[in-house]
Amino acid sequence: MLNVLIVGASGYAGAELVNYMHRHRFANIKKIFVSKNSLDIGKMFSDVHHQFTDMIHLRFESISDFNLVDQDINVVFLATDHNVSHDMVPFFLSSGCIVFDLSAAYRVRDCKIYTDYYRFIHKYKKILEKSVYGLAEWKEKEIKKASLVSVPGCYATCVQLALRPLVEEKILCSQNIPIINAISGVSGAGRKSNITNSFCQVSLQPYNIFTHRHTPEIIEHLGIPVIFIPHLGAFYRGIITTITCKLKDNIQEVDVYNIFYKFYKNKPLIRIYKKFLPSIKTVEKMPFCDIGFTIKDNYIVIVAAEDNLLKGAAAQAVQCFNIRFGFPETESIL
């Protein structure tokens, strides 16, 4: 049995993590934390997340009151903003914990991305170099040995799972950059509201074209240029992406299907659609990334969908935890 802490448990991603880890057969949640100024200190988990009433009996504590000494903690999940994770990761690593960070703080190697896109100077380059990018289906070997797993961003997960098989098999025409349109529900912005993601303000609008921080994350890890166009939609959870690419000559539908099958046939959280195309409805509150595609005249449009809080965050974090410790990959997830 592994003893686990979850920091940021009152947030949207943190709540999903608590749910998974609470029902995990080989994990024991020792504490759930919020910040020292949080209004939720002392409240029951289910007082904040009512859907867990009579299911989960844990109380929020302030992270600043915590003393790690003699607590026998094996694992820490950080479901906190990247600034918070940036500062906390070194402490937990030096205390011997295995850390799963859901933020972007240790996702990319190129420090310039942090100054240009996140507006902070990364102070821990050595840790950054050792951090393992937890795109679970593709990084199993590295995750098994990791001290720090940096769980990919929600959009970045969906996009890479859809494109990576085609990149690996070199069937994309290198002259044409993939164009990615993605729509996220409002929960992608977290529980703390502000005017731009307040539900009544959101209709369906693109934002951060060319400048979204998942653009460099995708490019660094996928290894090809992309144009990424995120949109905010007036729904609670889920991401759907449509990705338009040009294929090399003479690639048929069956070839693409076989490529997806080759990479994902033993991957329980990826579902490849043959007859239909994925939608938000097929993945909402489910831990899957669903992928479908259609081809005409050498152009392919890949459609991929996931729940941003699950495969895009908590489910992938727990999947990485399972891989890291040799538990069944979908323990507590499926």
Ligand SMILES: NC(=O)C1=CN([C@@H]2O[C@H](COP(=O)(O)OP(=O)(O)OC[C@H]3O[C@@H](n4cnc5c(N)ncnc54)[C@H](OP(=O)(O)O)[C@@H]3O)[C@@H](O)[C@H]2O)C=CC1
């Ligand atoms: N939402 C999503 O779809 C996804 C989110 N992520 C990433 O996961 C992380 C969490 O996101 P999300 O759940 O949306 O965010 P939320 O804003 O919903 O939750 C953030 C959590 O962190 C807590 N927190 C804030 N500051 C501190 C601190 N100094 N110490 C301890 N706890 C703190 C908050 O509680 P309080 O403020 O009350 O202290 C809250 O529990 C982010 O890095 C995000 O980028 C990744 C993929 C998808």
Ligand SMILES: CC(=O)N[C@@H](CCC(=O)OP(=O)(O)O)C(=O)O
């Ligand atoms: C709808 C919405 O606002 N989505 C967030 C991305 C989701 C996320 O949490 O990404 P990180 O894990 O990389 O922070 C955004 O566009 O910034």
